[in-house]
Amino acid sequence: MLTNQKRSILQRSRLLKRKLTIFIGCWRARLRARPLFLFPGFIIVLLYQDYRRLLGAPLVVALALMLLPWAACASTSSALWGVDTETLAADEQWQILGRWKRRMLPGAGLRSDIISRDFFLADNGRFDPEAELRATLEGMAMPLGANPDDSIFCRYPGRAEFLRQQGADLPDPVLLCPKLSEFLDGGTTDSVSVLFISGYLSNPGSAYGHLLLRFHSEGKDEPAEDVLDRAINYGAASSEDDPLIPYIAKGLFGGYHSTYTSLQFYHQAERYREIELRTIWQYRLKLSDEEARLLITHVYEILTSENRYYFLRQNCAWRIAETLELVVDRDLIPNTKLWVTPIDVFHQLTGDAEDGGPAVDDVKRLASRETLFLEGYAALSVEEKRAVDHSLEAPSEPLSQLIADAGLDDPRAVYDVLLDYYAFTHGTEAEEERQQALTAERFKHPPSNRPTELRRIPPHTGQRPSLIQATALYNDALGEGVEIRLRPAYFDLLSSTVGTVPYSEVSMGDTRVLIRDGGIDLRSLEVVRVTSLSPKTANAPQSGGVAWRFRMGAEDRDLACDRCLLGYAEYGVGKAYEVGRGTLVYGLMNARAEAGRHVDSIVHVRPTAGFLVQRRRVAASLAGGVLQGLDDTDETRLFGEAEVRLGSGQRWDVRLRAAYDEALESGVSVGLYW
Numbered sequence: 001m002l003t004n005q006k007r008s009i010l011q012r013s014r015l016l017k018r019k020l021t022i023f024i025g026c027w028r029a030r031l032r033a034r035p036l037f038l039f040p041g042f043i044i045v046l047l048y049q050d051y052r053r054l055l056g057a058p059l060v061v062a063l064a065l066m067l068l069p070w071a072a073c074a075s076t077s078s079a080l081w082g083v084d085t086e087t088l089a090a091d092e093q094w095q096i097l098g099r100w101k102r103r104m105l106p107g108a109g110l111r112s113d114i115i116s117r118d119f120f121l122a123d124n125g126r127f128d129p130e131a132e133l134r135a136t137l138e139g140m141a142m143p144l145g146a147n148p149d150d151s152i153f154c155r156y157p158g159r160a161e162f163l164r165q166q167g168a169d170l171p172d173p174v175l176l177c178p179k180l181s182e183f184l185d186g187g188t189t190d191s192v193s194v195l196f197i198s199g200y201l202s203n204p205g206s207a208y209g210h211l212l213l214r215f216h217s218e219g220k221d222e223p224a225e226d227v228l229d230r231a232i233n234y235g236a237a238s239s240e241d242d243p244l245i246p247y248i249a250k251g252l253f254g255g256y257h258s259t260y261t262s263l264q265f266y267h268q269a270e271r272y273r274e275i276e277l278r279t280i281w282q283y284r285l286k287l288s289d290e291e292a293r294l295l296i297t298h299v300y301e302i303l304t305s306e307n308r309y310y311f312l313r314q315n316c317a318w319r320i321a322e323t324l325e326l327v328v329d330r331d332l333i334p335n336t337k338l339w340v341t342p343i344d345v346f347h348q349l350t351g352d353a354e355d356g357g358p359a360v361d362d363v364k365r366l367a368s369r370e371t372l373f374l375e376g377y378a379a380l381s382v383e384e385k386r387a388v389d390h391s392l393e394a395p396s397e398p399l400s401q402l403i404a405d406a407g408l409d410d411p412r413a414v415y416d417v418l419l420d421y422y423a424f425t426h427g428t429e430a431e432e433e434r435q436q437a438l439t440a441e442r443f444k445h446p447p448s449n450r451p452t453e454l455r456r457i458p459p460h461t462g463q464r465p466s467l468i469q470a471t472a473l474y475n476d477a478l479g480e481g482v483e484i485r486l487r488p489a490y491f492d493l494l495s496s497t498v499g500t501v502p503y504s505e506v507s508m509g510d511t512r513v514l515i516r517d518g519g520i521d522l523r524s525l526e527v528v529r530v531t532s533l534s535p536k537t538a539n540a541p542q543s544g545g546v547a548w549r550f551r552m553g554a555e556d557r558d559l560a561c562d563r564c565l566l567g568y569a570e571y572g573v574g575k576a577y578e579v580g581r582g583t584l585v586y587g588l589m590n591a592r593a594e595a596g597r598h599v600d601s602i603v604h605v606r607p608t609a610g611f612l613v614q615r616r617r618v619a620a621s622l623a624g625g626v627l628q629g630l631d632d633t634d635e636t637r638l639f640g641e642a643e644v645r646l647g648s649g650q651r652w653d654v655r656l657r658a659a660y661d662e663a664l665e666s667g668v669s670v671g672l673y674w
Contacts, residue, residue, distance in 0.1 A: 085137070088166060089130035096326045097158055097298060099307075100129050113314070115257070116306045121152065137163075140170060149179045158298030165290060173297065183262070183300050188218040189230070191292055194324065196281040196346055196459055197272050198368075198499050199506065201532050204244075205236070205251065205311065207506045208465075208490055209342040209499070210272075211320045214265055214282065215296055231265040232299055234258065234316045236309035251311035258309035258319070260302060273368045277424055280366040281458055281499060283349060286359050291327035298326055312339040321345045328359050336674060337466060341489050343499070346460040363458045369424035374540050376417040383407060387414045389541050392421070395434040399441055412448040415441060459499025463650055464673035465490045471657070473667030477560045481516035483523065483667065493531065493612055494619040494645040496653070503533040503576065503584060503612070510553075514562065521562050524555035533612075535576035535584045547576040547586050557598045558637065560662035566596035570606065582614045592627070601629025619645040637662060649673075 088094055095101075098120075099113040112126045121139055125132035136159050139152030148154050153170075154177035164170045173180055174187045181187060193214040200206040213232035236256040250256050272278045287295070307319065317340045321332035324345075332348045333340055350358045367375070377388060387406035391399070391414075403411045415438055422435040469485040487510040491497040495505075510526040529551040536544025552569040556562065572590030579585060590606035610623035624640030641659040655669040 085130055085133050089133045091166075093162060093294075093326055094133065095129055096322065097162060098125070098129055098132055099322070113307050114302075114305045115308060116304070119302075119305045140168075144176060148177055153177070154180060156301045158294065158301045161294050161297045165294065180297070180300055183230070184215075184296060185217045185230070189215045189292075189296055190218055190289065191216045191284065192287060192295055193282045193284040194320070194345070194349065195231075196283070196342060196499065198278045198280075198459075199501055199504075200276050200278055201501060201504060201506070201530060202276075204248070207530065209459075211316050211342050211345065212268060213299065213320060213323075216284075229265040231263055231268040233261045233263070233268065234319045235261070248311075251309065254308040254310050254314075256309040257306045259304070259306045260299065260319075262303055269366065273366060274423060277368040277370040279368045279371055279499070281346075282364045282366060283346060283458075283460075284361045284364075285324070285328070285349075286361045287327055295324070295327045299323065315340060317342040317345050321348070324349075330359065334674075337488070339488055341465050343459060343462075343465055343490075347464060350460045363460075365456050365458070369420050373417060373420035373424065374537075374543075376413070376420055377540050380413060380417065384414050384417075387411075388417055388421075391418055391434070392541050395428075395430045399437060410445075412442070412445050415445070416448055457498045459497070461650070462498030462500075463491070463496050463648075463653070465497075466674050467671050468674075469655075469669050469671040471655075471667040471669040473657075473665055475559060475663055475665040477663035478516065478562060481514055483669075484513045484515070485669075485671075486511045492529075493614070493621055494643060494655070496616055496619070496645070496648045501532065503535055503614070505529060505531045516562065519562075522554075522565065523562075524553065526551060526553035526555070528552060533576040533584065533586050535578040535586070537578035544575070544577070547574045547588060548572065549588055549590070554596075558639075558662040559659060559665050561598075564598040566594050566598045568592060568594045572606070572608065584612050586610050586612070600633045600635040601631040603630045604628060604635070605630065617646075617648045 095110075100110045101113060103109065103111050110127060110129060112120070114120075114126070117126075120126050120132055121135035122128065122131040125135065136152070136156060139156075140160060140163070142152065144151045144153060153160055154173060157173035157177060157180050160170050160173045164172075174184055175181075183189075193216065195212040195214055197206075197210040197212065199209045211234070215230045215232070217229065236251070236258045242250065269280070272280055285292075302323075307314065309315065318333055321340070325332055328349070330348065330351060332345050334344050334348065337344070349360055377385065380388065383406050387402055387408060390405070391397070391402050394402075399411075403414070406414075408414065418438050419435070419442060422431060422438070425431065466489060467485070467487040469483075469487075471483040471485065472480075473483055474480050487507055489508050490506045491500055492505045492507060493503070500506075507526065507529045510524070510529065512523040512525075514521050514523040529549075531549040533547045534545040535547070548571070550571045554565050554567045557564040557566055570590050570592040572588035574586060574588035576584050576586035586609070588608045588610075590608060592604040592606050594602055594604065604627055606625060606627050608623055608625035610621065612622075613620045620643070622640075622642045624638070627635070627637045627639060629635030639659075639661040641657070643655055643657045645653050645655050647653040651673050653671050653673075655671065656667075657669065658664070658666045
């Protein structure tokens with residue numbers, strides 16, 4: 001291991017060698033242009049003749065040698081590292097390193113998205129990439145000093161690596177910077193994965209999923225469960241105490257600052273898989289060694305930088321995508337949208353052949369504990385399922401007795417499923433004691449290699465998250481018409497998405513416009529809609545939570561009128577039961593409030609019952625109920641809707657729909673997804 005003194009000596013020797021090379025090159029260049037060289041030479045001769053008696057010949061010669069390089073070379077830092085600052089400052093990679101982007105106003109120039117003042121070395125570095133490059137070059141020429149980690153060279157290893165790859169004669173920062181070496185696990189970190197974390201409906205900011213970076217150390221084929229790697233997270237520094245409305249407002253308008261954080265992957269895996277019960281999908285990037293080193297060292301230098309956070313666009317997906325664009329030669333942020341969701345980045349990474357093919361080597365899944373339990377239980381035999389059920393119903397009964405009663409020769413699969421169950425339930429003291437006993441019993445048996453027959457379909461193969469849909473419809477009260485629908489994100493109960501929470505829906509800004517009789521009318525604007533049915537299933541004991549739905553926005557009062565918008569907010573709870581794989585029934589008791597001049601009652605109850613079938617190639621839903629007003633008007637209306645989805649393409653589907661609410665309406669829809 002190099003000491004700080006040896007590192008400094010090594011850097012100074014390399015720097016001196018480079019200076020001598022530049023010095024000789026400058027002399028040769030000026031000798032070819034003798035008139036330009038004679039003037040500084042003449043000044044030096046005069047200095048020697050007039051002041052040699054006062055200063056001494058050796059000192060005058062030394063002064064001459066010091067002046068000659070400056071007279072011969074116009075830009076010391078640029079010549080020292082052999083780079084053209086003007087050309088290099090316009091390089092796309094350099095501008096990504098500093099997050100410089102052209103502002104929207106004409107003639108406004110460039111500005112970095114990074115708002116941390118101490119990130120930039122030049123006074124106007126946030127607005128001038130070339131000035132920041134010159135300041136970086138000058139800083140790289142300075143000795144490391146007693147504490148190398150405080151030097152510019154070690155604070156900006158990504159810039160140093162970029163300059164090295166552009167031909168600058170700089171040493172390897174990993175060899176000279178102790179903290180960077182520790183960050184890279186002694187320099188063994190050699191590959192990068194991007195992680196997609198499935199949605200989490202308990203947090204509005206995580207309902208669409210999340211992204212992480214993962215740095216791997218020496219080994220292309222280590223298991224995805226290896227928890228000793230480093231994980232990089234990007235998120236808003238939001239306050240958990242903020243009420244919902246201020247939280248949404250700050251998120252939409254940049255009220256939160258955001259930054260990168262680094263933790264061992266173990267901590268992130270525990271949070272997402274064990275506590276929040278979210279599945280992680282790992283996409284290992286197809287990078288060369290030089291690209292991986294540039295990306296990793298750049299992430300190190302921006303860990304303390306801050307940006308503004310916006311929920312819709314400059315969010316975790318945006319920031320990690322722009323970081324990846326440093327080495328992935330394609331647009332990872334869709335140019336066709338004013339918003340970005342995490343799954344958008346993975347659609348871009350696994351692009352079509354015309355995009356250059358996928359930028360991903362392989363995809364692996366790290367299932368949540370709940371998913372492992374459900375899949376493991378589904379793969380058990382009838383006798384093994386009976387043993388698991390009995391254990392959960394009687395946690396105090398001895399395990400040996402349970403296994404004996406079930407007549408099992410090999411209890412490993414039962415033990416594995418029970419351990420997965422207790423890992424995510426965090427139950428009573430008796431259940432914790434059972435978990436400890438299970439762990440002790442499981443260690444008495446060898447590992448189990450029992451495969452699961454369930455297909456593991458990665459999320460990027462599902463439908464794209466944004467929808468535009470055209471519907472030809474007929475209404476028995478109002479006649480024919482065409483409905484145009486735009487849903488920016490994300491999915492509904494019939495969508496063929498992958499990697500989302502089963503039997504759920506999350507949509508934002510779902511807008512429907514009706515064209516009828518030569519007029520164009522806004523039919524509905526659903527600001528947000530979130531549903532989680534969480535069914536009880538025969539394939540998993542102790543399953544089934546509370547089914548719930550929340551939605552709010554504006555819509556026509558019923559199907560028998562146009563131009564009769566009213567505002568509403570609705571929340572309901574209930575239960576759901578899975579009666580077969582991909583098939584369930586549910587019931588919700590909804591409370592609804594309405595406002596507007598077309599309102600009969602302000603407060604309503606809206607009990608709803610439904611039936612749902614979800615398959616990859618086809619899906620269907622049937623729901624109906626009654627709207628009962630609670631004001632003096634005593635408004636009562638029956639309603640119902642049936643819808644069928646045909647097709648499972650990433651970019652299209654066809655739907656058939658029939659609905660009743662004071663009028664009967666039917667239609668055929670073609671949807672395009674992007």
